[in-house]
Each structure stands twice: as structure tokens, then as C-alpha cells.
Amino acid sequence: MTDVVVHDPTLRDGQHAVRHQLGVAALRGYAEAADAAGVPVVEVGHGNGLGASSLQVGRAAVSDDLMLATVRAALRRSKMGVFMLPGWGTSADLRKAIAHGADVIRIGVHCTEPSLAERHLGFLAEQGADGHCVLMMSHMATAAQLAEHAATAVGYGARAVGLMDSAGNFLPQDVSDRIGAIAAAVDVPVIFHGHNNLGMAVANSVAAAQAGATIIDGCARGFGAGAGNTQLEVLVPVLERTGFRTGIDLYGLLDAADFAERELMPAPPTTDTVSIVSGLAGVFSGFKHQVLDASRRSGVDPRDVFFELGRRQAIAGQEDLIVDVVAELGEVAS
Amino acid sequence: MTDVVVHDPTLRDGQHAVRHQLGVAALRGYAEAADAAGVPVVEVGHGNGLGASSLQVGRAAVSDDLMLATVRAALRRSKMGVFMLPGWGTSADLRKAIAHGADVIRIGVHCTEPSLAERHLGFLAEQGADGHCVLMMSHMATAAQLAEHAATAVGYGARAVGLMDSAGNFLPQDVSDRIGAIAAAVDVPVIFHGHNNLGMAVANSVAAAQAGATIIDGCARGFGAGAGNTQLEVLVPVLERTGFRTGIDLYGLLDAADFAERELMPAPPTTDTVSIVSGLAGVFSGFKHQVLDASRRSGVDPRDVFFELGRRQAIAGQEDLIVDVVAELGEVAS
Known part of the structure; x- marks a missing residue:
């Protein structure tokens, strides 16, 4: 059995589905449920990450400070993750996240522009923080290009690097090719983050794990914009049945999913x-x-x-x- | 490119999600939309098939006679399919379906009991009808057992034979193994019918096609009980992108799905x-x-x-x- 670290952006990427309106009670309740299930990383924030709450992409109901403090206080075992898009967030936001006890800090950039993450990844490395880099809209680059950009991000100091299938465009072979190329090019953990537009989010995530990704994202009930993200509580037992070890308690995870359906979303996403x-x-x-x-x-x-x-x-x-x-x-x- | 015949049980398996209450206007409207899109086979009936409307499993809103007449009149290019479970349905029901112009007649049996279909498949063969046999709950038998039972069904006269993943238990490798074994054992078209309990219905269906199945089922918006069936309008473009030809018009299919979401179901199924x-x-x-x-x-x-x-x-x-x-x-x- 290979270990996979399941990374849960329910309280960040899910925010897109509710115009960033998750309240403190919802954040705390879900973080506690995910922590109880043993989910390794619970990510929180505005849907567009640190510093993004604005008229342009929508003001969040809760400030970054209060989101981070709330989730930090709710987690006993799980690490806290945050996400930042350069431009929306700045070094000041990274400092703030570290001060709040964020354990995993992801910088997201368009798949062909790793240089936008250079300064931030360097800063995180200086601080001794666990800085990761995700290449977004990754169907727009070839496997070779992505492997090159991933290696560049590692050169900047990323301690993990990988892909977001932001448009939900991939089929499993696309994922295998790209993740395989990255895993061969870098010596840090490789990340995969899927969306379900073609009903393939779970299958793509399994393909990613089989091609060498060891950090896989999933959201409770698939909470996310449009067709939603990889459904976390489906992903975990399917990974386990496919030969990967997540360390997550199934019943606890199902309880967290039921909480999410009841308290976070008007209705679970479907593929319209x-x-x-x-x-x-x-x-x-x-x-x-x-x-x-x-x-x-x-x-x-x-x-x-x-x-x-x-x-x-x-x-x-x-x-x-x-x-x-x-x-x-x-x-x-x- | 290999041709795949997409078989659409929206108006039969979907009935389970609405206690068999689809009305004449809904049946007619969806059949017309599927026909316009070029869906090869449109199946109709009570969820449990011909003759099943009853207090025990629920009375349908519309009689078998009226369902068949309605859909037959609505189809110009598509074939009409029906489904029968021996015990619920009888030879009299098969005669009735033939008289109404059913083109494809499926007999469903538990995966280890093909003998229950013997008399009916024999009768259909005598009538010159296109009699198919599907082995249900097929995760409960091994690939070798399923191949043997499938061959037995062909011996009874089945012109196509295959599997229903009735419990939604399969992952793609399970499907590949079983469909591959059947395809090697029979010289008639092989059928696969998936459910989405593990988020794998589309991926399993692609695996089935790659292992030799040439008749694949899908329901508009996944309409079906629980987590629902393979989502038809996702299945078709994914099959096409994977190298299979369905002959179905994408925009017409999406229109049929939108009609189904609006007129057939209170809400599309999700995987709870x-x-x-x-x-x-x-x-x-x-x-x-x-x-x-x-x-x-x-x-x-x-x-x-x-x-x-x-x-x-x-x-x-x-x-x-x-x-x-x-x-x-x-x-x-x-």
C-alpha cells in the first residue's frame, strides 16, 4: 500500500458555490468533523484565496483573520492549509497565514506562469514554511511543459508541486501522462486537484495516484463551483480499494460529508x-x-x-x- | 473508431426515482428529444419492467400499454426498448410488447440464474425478436462465472448479453475483467449498465467499451434510484473523446438532458x-x-x-x- 495525503479544500474551493458566504459556525463545525475523521489537511479561505475578498470577485462573509483563527482552533490533528493567487494575495497575507498557524501554504498560478510564484515560494522557504505550488488550467499545457514548469517551481523552493484540472477537462489518460511526467521530473510530492465536469473527478484522481501523485484533493459532497470538485468521501474509499492508504476513518468522513450537505450548501453540485x-x-x-x-x-x-x-x-x-x-x-x- | 450503441433506459430505470409516476406528456417529450438527438434505443416501462406495476413495488402512473403506445408514436429513428424481470412479467407481456412494436427486449436475471430467462429468450427467438439478457448484481459473481452464464444465455437465444452493476460496486478494473471475459466467451454484442454509487459510472462504462462491450447504457442527468445511473450526456462525449463512435448529436443530447432535468425529476441524483x-x-x-x-x-x-x-x-x-x-x-x- 502506498500512502496518499488527502488535502481537503471544502472550506476554500467550496466557497465559490456560495459566493464566499460560509459563516463561522459552518467553518468550525466542518473543520471539527474533518479533524475527527483524520483528514490530513483542511484548507480554508475565500474561494480565490488569501486577500481576495473584494467587490470584484465577491466579499467573503468572514475575514481572512477570523477564518484562520476559527479553523486553527477547531483542528487537533489535521494541518491547516491556505491558498493564495499572486495578485490577489501578497507577502503580507503569507505572513498573516503563518502567524495564524497555517501548516500548508499553496500558491496557485496559471499553468504556464510559474514565475509568478517565485517571490512567494522563496519567501515561504526562507520562513521554513511548507510552500506548495499548483499549476492551474493545466489542460492548456503539454505533459513536457508542465514537467518543466513544475521543476521550475521546485527550484523556487516549492516543497510540493502539481496540477489543478480547473476546467474539469481531463480524462484519466490525460492525467496519467501529465502527472507521470511531473513525478519523473521532481523529487517532491506531486499534487492533483480535480473537477467533475466530465464525471471523471474520482477516476482522474485514482489515475493521478497511480501515476505518482501523493497529495490528492477532495471536497465533501464535491462542494465547489459548477459540477463541483472531486467528491472527498467517494475518493477516500475508492483510493483505499485501489491500494492506497489514506489513514482516514470512513464513518467519520461520511459524518463530515453529511454535515457539509446539511450546513454548508443549498444543494450538492451536479453536472448540468x-x-x-x-x-x-x-x-x-x-x-x-x-x-x-x-x-x-x-x-x-x-x-x-x-x-x-x-x-x-x-x-x-x-x-x-x-x-x-x-x-x-x-x-x-x- | 469503434461503434458503440448507446441504450437509454431513462424512461424505465429513472422511474425508480419517482415511484414510477412519469406521465404521458413526460414520456412523449423525452422520447421525442432523445429521438431527435439520434439516441439508438429508448427504453420505457415501469422501473421493474413489463408487468411489474403493483402494490408491492408500486403502481405506475401509466399502464404498460399506454407507455408503449406513447413512446412508439414519439420515435422516428430510435428503436424502442423494454425490460422484463421473469416473475413480474410473463410471456403475455412479451407478446404485448412485440405487438406494440418494441424492437429490443431485455430479460433481466440475477447474475447466477440465467436459467430464469431460458423460456423467455427462447420465445423471443421464435418470434424473431431482438431478445437480450442482462445479468444483474453482477459484482456477486466472478468473471469466469459471468462468462459461463452469459454463454448459457446466448445458448437460450439471446442476441446480446451483458452486465448490470446494480449495486454500483464496480471500479474500472472489475468491469474490464468481467466484460473482457464475456466478450471472449460469446459472439454476440456485450452490454454494460452502470450505477454511480462510487462516482465511477462513466469511467466504468468507458472501461467496458475498451474491454469489448458495444452496447452501453446511460440515463439523462443520471436519472435513477439512489446515486443514479451512468449520466448519458456525459457518457456520450467521453466515449467519443476516447475513440468510440455513438452517432449521437451532442447538442440534441444536451437538449434532451435539459428536458429531463426540467420535466422528469424533482432534482438530479447525487451520491449521498x-x-x-x-x-x-x-x-x-x-x-x-x-x-x-x-x-x-x-x-x-x-x-x-x-x-x-x-x-x-x-x-x-x-x-x-x-x-x-x-x-x-x-x-x-x-
Whole structure:
């Protein structure tokens, strides 16, 4: 049996599904339940990470300080994780997270831009903190490119490095190829974080573990935007049955999932047709509402818009492309 | 590219999720949408198949005659499928289905009891009808046993034969082993029908196709009891991306899924913790309410009851075992 460290971003990535409105009681209750189950790392924060609470991507109900203090106090065995996107978060936020006792600090960057993490990973290494780097939207780069960028991040000081399938685009072979290439290129633990747009989040995570990833993410009830994340309480028993050891108590994990369903979310995520199209197109699911609104106004099929955005490799922050694509498709149609 | 025939039991297996209450407008509307998308086979009926509408398993809102006539009239290109469990249905029901123009007639039997299908498959062969046989709860038999029983069914006249993962217990390797053994043992098309208790329905279906299955089942939005069936509109694009040709129009299929979500179901199925436990235990999900009720009354953990029922290989019809198991676990606990 190989050991896998299950990393639980329910209280961070799940926030996207509730506009970052999780309250203190919900944060504390879930952290206690995950801790009781023996989940190794419980990540908390605004959906876009440290420092991101803002009018632009949504204000969180609870400040970073209070989130970190609440979850830290609730954890006895589990480590506390945080996430930061350079630009939203700064070195000051990293200092704050360390002061609050964050054990695992992840820096997320677009898959081809590891240099954006250089300064932060260097700072974390200086501080002796456990700094990790995740390459996001990783379907937009080849296995060889990802292996190169992962090695670069390790050179900056990352103590673990890996991939987010941010658009939920991967099938298991895609994951095997990419994770395998990274595992061969670095000598630190490799991370995989899946989304369920093509119903493959658990299968992709197993493929990642089989290809050498030893840190795998999952959220209770799949809590997350759109089709949701890898469903944690499914992932764990499936990993165990496939020959990986997680150290997590199954019944405790199921209790945490029941708590999450009851107290964190209006309803568990499901894979609707828009999620499928954005997954197939390889487009960030956060584009959903803007694509639907702009398409409706122009009488364009939003599915065509998603596929065209995918062909143009649109990424978060490039929302202006939506308007262009809708306008062009509208002209062709009329 | 290999061709796969996608078989759609939305209007039959989905009935379990709504106590067999689909009305004529819903049946007609979904059949028209699936037909427009080019779905090869649209199956209809009471959840337990022809002749099953009864006080014991629930009366359907619409008679078998009216269901068959409604769907037949709605289909232009798609074939119409029906399902029958010997005991619930009889030869008279098969005659009726043929008279209504059913093109594909499936006989379902417990995985170790193909002989229950002998008379019916023989009758269908005499009639020149396309009689298929599916082995249910197929995690309860080995690959070699399933291959032997599948060959027996072909000997009775089945023109296609395969497996239902009725408890949602399989992982992809389990499917590959079993479907591979059957494909090597028979010279008729091989069927796979998955459930999503372990989040693996789509991955299992791809594994089945890769191991030689050429008839794969999927339901719109996963419509079905508990964690639901393989999600049809995810299955099809994933099969296509994996190198299989379905002949189905993606946008039409997504439209059918949207219709199904809007008109057939109160909410799409999700994988709750009870579904996970019944999948891991390999227990028929129809036991859910009786297990929860009996456990609650006796203060026994229902998860222990599921796992013990799994060890005892309980199957549908053996609901009395639930009471025995709850009583025994209650004694141990007190």
C-alpha cells in the first residue's frame, strides 16, 4: 500500500458555490468533523484565496483573520492549509497565514506562469514554511511543459508541486501522462486537484495516484463551483480499494460529508449541461453566467460560445473575450 | 473508431426515482428529444419492467400499454426498448410488447440464474425478436462465472448479453475483467449498465467499451434510484473523446438532458453517503429506506447494517434479512 495525503479544500474551493458566504459556525463545525475523521489537511479561505475578498470577485462573509483563527482552533490533528493567487494575495497575507498557524501554504498560478510564484515560494522557504505550488488550467499545457514548469517551481523552493484540472477537462489518460511526467521530473510530492465536469473527478484522481501523485484533493459532497470538485468521501474509499492508504476513518468522513450537505450548501453540485460543455471546451466555469447572459441577448447558442472560447484559450480575467465571441458568432448567424 | 450503441433506459430505470409516476406528456417529450438527438434505443416501462406495476413495488402512473403506445408514436429513428424481470412479467407481456412494436427486449436475471430467462429468450427467438439478457448484481459473481452464464444465455437465444452493476460496486478494473471475459466467451454484442454509487459510472462504462462491450447504457442527468445511473450526456462525449463512435448529436443530447432535468425529476441524483455505503457494501440500493428505518428504531448504525447485508450477499426480495441483521447488531451493541 502506498500512502496518499488527502488535502481537503471544502472550506476554500467550496466557497465559490456560495459566493464566499460560509459563516463561522459552518467553518468550525466542518473543520471539527474533518479533524475527527483524520483528514490530513483542511484548507480554508475565500474561494480565490488569501486577500481576495473584494467587490470584484465577491466579499467573503468572514475575514481572512477570523477564518484562520476559527479553523486553527477547531483542528487537533489535521494541518491547516491556505491558498493564495499572486495578485490577489501578497507577502503580507503569507505572513498573516503563518502567524495564524497555517501548516500548508499553496500558491496557485496559471499553468504556464510559474514565475509568478517565485517571490512567494522563496519567501515561504526562507520562513521554513511548507510552500506548495499548483499549476492551474493545466489542460492548456503539454505533459513536457508542465514537467518543466513544475521543476521550475521546485527550484523556487516549492516543497510540493502539481496540477489543478480547473476546467474539469481531463480524462484519466490525460492525467496519467501529465502527472507521470511531473513525478519523473521532481523529487517532491506531486499534487492533483480535480473537477467533475466530465464525471471523471474520482477516476482522474485514482489515475493521478497511480501515476505518482501523493497529495490528492477532495471536497465533501464535491462542494465547489459548477459540477463541483472531486467528491472527498467517494475518493477516500475508492483510493483505499485501489491500494492506497489514506489513514482516514470512513464513518467519520461520511459524518463530515453529511454535515457539509446539511450546513454548508443549498444543494450538492451536479453536472448540468453547461458544466459538461465548459469541461469539454476547457473553459473556466466562472464564465458561465456571463456567457449565458451575453448569448441570450444576442440569440447565439451559448454552447458555441464556450467552444469558441476554448479554441481561443480564454482564461480567467479575459472576460472581455466573451463579448467579442458572442458578437462574432451573432454576425455569422444573422 | 469503434461503434458503440448507446441504450437509454431513462424512461424505465429513472422511474425508480419517482415511484414510477412519469406521465404521458413526460414520456412523449423525452422520447421525442432523445429521438431527435439520434439516441439508438429508448427504453420505457415501469422501473421493474413489463408487468411489474403493483402494490408491492408500486403502481405506475401509466399502464404498460399506454407507455408503449406513447413512446412508439414519439420515435422516428430510435428503436424502442423494454425490460422484463421473469416473475413480474410473463410471456403475455412479451407478446404485448412485440405487438406494440418494441424492437429490443431485455430479460433481466440475477447474475447466477440465467436459467430464469431460458423460456423467455427462447420465445423471443421464435418470434424473431431482438431478445437480450442482462445479468444483474453482477459484482456477486466472478468473471469466469459471468462468462459461463452469459454463454448459457446466448445458448437460450439471446442476441446480446451483458452486465448490470446494480449495486454500483464496480471500479474500472472489475468491469474490464468481467466484460473482457464475456466478450471472449460469446459472439454476440456485450452490454454494460452502470450505477454511480462510487462516482465511477462513466469511467466504468468507458472501461467496458475498451474491454469489448458495444452496447452501453446511460440515463439523462443520471436519472435513477439512489446515486443514479451512468449520466448519458456525459457518457456520450467521453466515449467519443476516447475513440468510440455513438452517432449521437451532442447538442440534441444536451437538449434532451435539459428536458429531463426540467420535466422528469424533482432534482438530479447525487451520491449521498447512504449510496456510497450501499455501493461499497454491494447491496441493492432499494434496501435504503428499510435499513434506515429498522436501524433507527434499534439504535444500530445503518452503515454496519449495509456492510453486514453485503457480507451475507443479500439480494432484492430478501428484505427479511434486514430485520435479522439489525436485531443481531443491536444485541451485540447492547
